[in-house]
Structure formats: structure tokens, C-alpha cells
Amino acid sequence: MMPHKLLPLLISLLLILPGCTLPTKPQQKLTFASDRAGNGDIFTLDERGALTNLTNTPNGDWSPKWSPDGAQIVFTSHRDGQSDVWLMNSDGSAPRNLSQNSAWDYSPSWSPDGKQIVFISERDGDAEVFIQATCGSLTATQLTFNEHPDKLPGWSPDGEKIALASIINGREEIYLLNLKTQNSVLPLLPSDLNGTNPVWSPGGEEIAFIGWQNSAAIDIYTLNIETQELQKRYTDTAWIGSLNWSSDGKWLLFTGRKNRNHDLMALNLESGQVSQLTDNPAWDDFPALYGRMGEWANVEFTDNKNSPFANSQIRPFVYGVNLADLANAYLIQDIGFNAIKGYVNWATIEATPGEYRWVDPDNVLHAVEGAGADALLRVHGTPEWARPPDTSLGHPAVNLEDFGRFMRELTRRYRGRVIAYEIWNEPNLNYEWGHRNPNPAEYTELLKAAYQAIKAEDPTALVISAGPAPTGDGNPPEALGDLDFVEGMYRAGAKGSFDALGSHIYSRDLPPDFDSPTDITFSRVAKQRQIMLNYDDADTPIWITEMGWSLKTHWDLGEYHNQGVTELEQAQYIQRAYEKIETEWPWVEAAFLFNLDFSLAPWYKAQQQMRWYAALNPDRTPRPAYTALMQLCR
Structure with missing residues (x-):
């Protein structure tokens, strides 16, 4: 199994630098990305089902993630002609290009102190893991140097590790990068299980991920990092992705496919029940909740009136x-x-x-x-x-x-x-x-x-x-x-x-x-x-x-x-x-x-x-x- 190579790091606490504003926190809201209004925008949805488009640009905006304090959203934007990592306030104001690189940068996620972003960049010709401060220098630090692509990095709540997926010899596996000890990457899963989209629980005890074996089923698992206990939480035969925890650790939000659509879903980890949060023929993806799940499981945003997707009459073809x-x-x-x-x-x-x-x-x-x-x-x-x-x-x-x-x-x-x-x-x-x-x-x-x-x-x-x-x-x-x-x-x-x-x-x-x-x-x-x-x-x-x-x-x-x-x-x-x-x-x-x-x-x-x-x-x-x-x- 090919190990990752980890650049020696000098990871230290970053201070808020002059010129970086501190926006106010929002009320409890769900954010997600969708092309329902064009080519990809960042939306927020409150518990009443009220929808707000935060970006509304001609080019695609995707992959939103709340900052730990809920004051900002990091996301991926194509508005400068390529995929970059952007930041904006929680109300959509003051958007700015953080990564500013001609290569494609995507899949951003926050450090637990909200001072850095980990993301994937193709600037060396391959998909590698980088980190960058949210304020001050625009220089990004490369963490991995591989011939195989890395995917979907996520920072642990203690700030010491980054979980990621990587495709090696046709198999997708989940690894940990230990930033504190500079150890090589360690694979987490059994050899008969593929895994992707690792996300840390709020307390850092578990990692949830999407896994599959040699079958048509796709599963959501949780893995206890200390005991290595592996639990299958949900099974589907359709594609699922974009996992995220609720802040209380009782729910997993994800994107699922129902009726030919990508829609937002929520899994109650105690009951095993799944709630569908959106129902729209557009591509809804990347659900991220600021606040507790509360009554969200009872919210269904199903307004299709303004959908741009209309059936067309076409000849046999x-x-x-x-x-x-x-x-x-x-x-x-x-x-x-x-x-x-x-x-x-x-x-x-x-x-x-x-x-x-x-x-x-x-x-x-x-x-x-x-x-x-x-x-x-x-x-x-x-x-x-x-x-x-x-x-x-x-x-x-x-x-x-x-x-x-x-x-x-x-x-x-x-x-x-x-x-x-x-x-x-x-x-x-x-x-x-x-x-x-x-x-x-x-x-x-x-x-x-x-x-x-x-x-x-x-x-x-x-x-x-x-x-x-x-x-x-x-x-x-x-x-x-x-x-x-x-x-x-x-x-x-x-x-x-x-x-x-x-x-x-x-x-x-x-x-x-x-x-x-x-x-x-x-x-x-x-x-x-x-x-x-x-x-x-x-x-x-x-x-x-x-x-x-x-x-x-x-x-x-x-x-x-x-x-x-x-x-x-x-x-x-x-x-x-x-x-x-x-x-x-x-x-x-x-x-x-x-x-x-x-x-x-x-x-x-x-x-x-x-x-x-x-x-x-x-x-x-x-x-x-x-x-x-x-x-x-x-």
C-alpha cells in the first residue's frame, strides 16, 4: 500500500491579522448548493422553509461549509474562470477569493479554530492536500505529494489530524494525516471496504464516511477512532454523498438521490430514520447546518414552481x-x-x-x-x-x-x-x-x-x-x-x-x-x-x-x-x-x-x-x- 508523503510542518496558532473583519453570527440555518437558480449558487434555508440565495452569480458556486463560529462560509467558486476557494460572511456579503490560483482548488473545510482552510488543489498536476490561512498571507502549504489523487479532506476537532480519501490502485481508502507528529498517513478501513467522504464527529471520537464493498449497496458508516468499532448506519442502492454532522452529533446530513434528483437528506443516528429535506429536480448538494438539528427533520422544502427544468418534446433520438x-x-x-x-x-x-x-x-x-x-x-x-x-x-x-x-x-x-x-x-x-x-x-x-x-x-x-x-x-x-x-x-x-x-x-x-x-x-x-x-x-x-x-x-x-x-x-x-x-x-x-x-x-x-x-x-x-x-x- 503506497504511503502518503507528509511535508514537515511548522503548525502554529495563527492570530487574527489586521484587515480581517469579524462578522456577526447567523441564526440557526441550513446552507447548501444548488443549480436551481442557474449554474450553481449557495443557499440558506431556515426552519420555516424560507430560502435565500447568497451568491446568485452566473458562474458556479458549490461546496459551502460554515466556519466554527457560524460567522463565515467557505465555498468553491468558478467566477474567476477556474475553481477557487472563496470566503464570505454568513449573509453573503464581502465575498473574496482566498486561494487565487490558476489551477483548480476545491473541497474546502475549516480548521477547528477557524483560522485555516484545508482543501484540494491540482496546482502540481495532481489532486493534493493544501492548507492556507484565512487572513493575511495568500500562500498555501502543500501537505501531500502523491501520484494518486487525494479527496475530501477534513480537519479533526483537536486540530491534530486531517482525514481524507485517496484512490490507490483502483481502490478508494480513508487515511489520517497526523499534523502533530508528522507521521506517515495511516489507512483506517478493512481491506475489503472502500471508503470516501470522511467527516469528524463534533467531539472527534468518530469518523463518518460513505463505504461500499463489491455490491450494489452504498452505506454510511461510523468508525470509532479509539476502539476501531465500525457501525453501518444506513444503506441505499442509489448514490449518496456530501456527509456532514449536526453540531449535537445526533444527525448526519447528506445528499441522496430520490426520483432522479439530488436532494438533501438527514439521518437520525438514534432511530435510523431518514428525512428528506428538499425535493427539487435541480442538483441540491452539500448540506451544512449551523446550530442543532431541532425541528429540521420536519421541514420539507418542495417548491418546484420556479424550477428551470421543464420537460421538452423531442423526436425519437x-x-x-x-x-x-x-x-x-x-x-x-x-x-x-x-x-x-x-x-x-x-x-x-x-x-x-x-x-x-x-x-x-x-x-x-x-x-x-x-x-x-x-x-x-x-x-x-x-x-x-x-x-x-x-x-x-x-x-x-x-x-x-x-x-x-x-x-x-x-x-x-x-x-x-x-x-x-x-x-x-x-x-x-x-x-x-x-x-x-x-x-x-x-x-x-x-x-x-x-x-x-x-x-x-x-x-x-x-x-x-x-x-x-x-x-x-x-x-x-x-x-x-x-x-x-x-x-x-x-x-x-x-x-x-x-x-x-x-x-x-x-x-x-x-x-x-x-x-x-x-x-x-x-x-x-x-x-x-x-x-x-x-x-x-x-x-x-x-x-x-x-x-x-x-x-x-x-x-x-x-x-x-x-x-x-x-x-x-x-x-x-x-x-x-x-x-x-x-x-x-x-x-x-x-x-x-x-x-x-x-x-x-x-x-x-x-x-x-x-x-x-x-x-x-x-x-x-x-x-x-x-x-x-x-x-x-x-
Whole structure:
């Protein structure tokens, strides 16, 4: 088990410095974050059900936490173009950017004396734990230095420890950082139990956390730090998160999912009863209570009158997303989409000829079906034994009969459970075609082999040709132009060997309505359509299996640097793209957003572009794009 590395610390008591005001304490209130009024705001709710929006800004504000004295709220805000840690008075006045860093900072929590904030920052390229004083210097101190991401830190009431979650070798565990002795991090949980979101009880005797084993159930546990007694307090089959204790230690507040919504919940630790505090189709999250629970369990704020989420009438259509973490498949229900794109790597399934390891596609289908969605599976990757020596994964099989046999085994196993298969990925790129010159005629032969195999086992499954990368005129031999590649397929006789033409549409920072004969725009798909018409293939539709816009970031993304958009532009462009498809392109029958959650995948570092297309933030809060998708289809 990889230990954390702990920076030697000189932790001392901090004095209130000149210039730091002392706001008054509020009356008892619940605070939470929600996109019910826009793209994410901080709200307070009193015992009468009166709701107040404290922030009301166009950009997202999330993750509120009361200061120990109730005078301030720390939260995460995107109003400066990235995720920063902010402070404001309890009435929403005097907001200020505390962390002020171009990297993303999130998941803030208070020290018990209210003088410091612990939070997660990606400023070294990975999610690490930092602390910073609330007044005076803006310098943050880094506590952890790991190659794996850290998550959701929380300070112990005695100020000596920080509990956090960390993902190591695919398993999420809970650790303690001992600030007083500078000891290495110690894992807390049994080896068969995953855990996240650790929060300290008011007295510091216990840690509550969300845990799960190899089952569909998700549980809330408490762990006594001294006796190591572990108690299961609550079980659900839907996602739960954002744990917080009440100040009297008798309740746990959390976010749960009811009726496709993220809503605020409260668990009575004595009776085991759960009360639902909000009921709204928006994303309500991060409940934090200042004061005792009192009569809160009897409060239900259920006003949906002004909800921006209205049902829309849309034509029959495949609305899909590209998904990284199967645990997030249920979110398809939140946004009202109906399909998920998963990935099948032939090389890992049949590493030895005739021996199949189906665990990965089995998991994909289990997650997709559990979310009530349809599955598009992209098949790619040639095993070493089926390709020439010293070639890469994208090289097609030497003997296409081997590939056809694999496709028959795959289709037979999932007959009736997969609506479509996309054959390969962007074969007009050199590195996706085995670091060889892209060859549409060769690809057509591979496509024909797949089509015959799939139809032999499941005639109802659709075959989608690989979406070519939008490369304009291309740059041979590194890339062949996408239009040239599509035309090359038709010249090679591809017509009739696919049920829909796959398309990948990325238009850099250009809006979907912008068109230019010399630039790569969203309307590139209409030019691909014209080639189909030129070859008398009007009856075959197009499936856009990838489309999206990447956010601006200070990280160097190589060829994609300086091609990003703002969070609000991303939301507007995605929503407009779907509207354009709906109203102007009846020959497009599916559109899969790239992507939903690659920002959450621990194997993608902050510098990797995949993360910046995501509709979710690295702390799992929804970006404006996510809210826009909910408004589109729900």
C-alpha cells in the first residue's frame, strides 16, 4: 500500500491579522448548493422553509461549509474562470477569493479554530492536500505529494489530524494525516471496504464516511477512532454523498438521490430514520447546518414552481454520453439521456487466442443496464498475437478472420443487450492505425469483417463506422483529412457495410452555428453528409459518437492549447448543438457528448485534455454544461 508523503510542518496558532473583519453570527440555518437558480449558487434555508440565495452569480458556486463560529462560509467558486476557494460572511456579503490560483482548488473545510482552510488543489498536476490561512498571507502549504489523487479532506476537532480519501490502485481508502507528529498517513478501513467522504464527529471520537464493498449497496458508516468499532448506519442502492454532522452529533446530513434528483437528506443516528429535506429536480448538494438539528427533520422544502427544468418534446433520438467511470452511469437519468458509450478493447479480452476475459464489457453492460440506458460499444485494439511484431495497438489484424471471429464471440455474448457497435476509433489518424499511413480501403475491409460477424449473431444490432477525427485537409502521413477518409471508404465499397456513418465533431472554440469553408466547424458533419449523398446513400443516417467543447485552462494541452471556451460558452454551445441537430439535421439519429465525467477519472492528470471536455468538475459538482443538458431533455 503506497504511503502518503507528509511535508514537515511548522503548525502554529495563527492570530487574527489586521484587515480581517469579524462578522456577526447567523441564526440557526441550513446552507447548501444548488443549480436551481442557474449554474450553481449557495443557499440558506431556515426552519420555516424560507430560502435565500447568497451568491446568485452566473458562474458556479458549490461546496459551502460554515466556519466554527457560524460567522463565515467557505465555498468553491468558478467566477474567476477556474475553481477557487472563496470566503464570505454568513449573509453573503464581502465575498473574496482566498486561494487565487490558476489551477483548480476545491473541497474546502475549516480548521477547528477557524483560522485555516484545508482543501484540494491540482496546482502540481495532481489532486493534493493544501492548507492556507484565512487572513493575511495568500500562500498555501502543500501537505501531500502523491501520484494518486487525494479527496475530501477534513480537519479533526483537536486540530491534530486531517482525514481524507485517496484512490490507490483502483481502490478508494480513508487515511489520517497526523499534523502533530508528522507521521506517515495511516489507512483506517478493512481491506475489503472502500471508503470516501470522511467527516469528524463534533467531539472527534468518530469518523463518518460513505463505504461500499463489491455490491450494489452504498452505506454510511461510523468508525470509532479509539476502539476501531465500525457501525453501518444506513444503506441505499442509489448514490449518496456530501456527509456532514449536526453540531449535537445526533444527525448526519447528506445528499441522496430520490426520483432522479439530488436532494438533501438527514439521518437520525438514534432511530435510523431518514428525512428528506428538499425535493427539487435541480442538483441540491452539500448540506451544512449551523446550530442543532431541532425541528429540521420536519421541514420539507418542495417548491418546484420556479424550477428551470421543464420537460421538452423531442423526436425519437439517441441522446448519449461518453463515460469514464461506470459508477456515474446513473447520472444519465438525471440529464434525461438514454444511451451510454462504453469501450471494448479486443487486446485485453483475448490476450491469448481463444481465451476470453469478459470482465470489462460485463461491467459496462451491468452499469448501463442498471441506469436504464442503451449501450453503444466502441471496439478497438488488436492483441499482440494478431498483429505484426513490434506494432502498436491500433494496427489492424493481419488476418481479418481473427477479428471477425472475435466480433462474433462478442456479439453472441451480448445479443439483444447492445444497440450498436462502433468499429475502431478515428482511423484517419496515424497513431490510431498502428502508426501507419491511414488507409480508408484497409479500414473498409476491417469494417466489412465486423459487419458480417455482428449481423450473423445479432441482426438487430447496428454497426457504426468509426468516427474520423475532424482533421480538415489533414497532414499526411500523420493524418488524412476526414472528408477524404469518408470518400475513400465509399470508393472502396463501404456502402452497405454499416448502418450509420460514425462522426466525431469538434470545432475547437467555434460556436456550433459558425461555418467556414476553410475551418473545422461543427457543420463539418453536413459536408460528410454530402459525400454520402454523392454516393447515393441518403437512406443511411449519421451517428455523432463524439462531440464537445474543451474548457480554457492554464495547463499546456499541446496542439489543443488556446482552443478552449469558458464554462458558460461550453454550456451554451452544447445546448445549441443539440438544438441544431434536432431542428436542422433529421439525418442525424444519435449524438454522444464527449464527455460526462473524464474529469473524475484518477488516471487522467490535470494536464490531459480529456478532463476539460467533461460536464462535471473534478470535485463532482456539475458544470453549467450539465445543467444545460438537464434543461434540454428533462
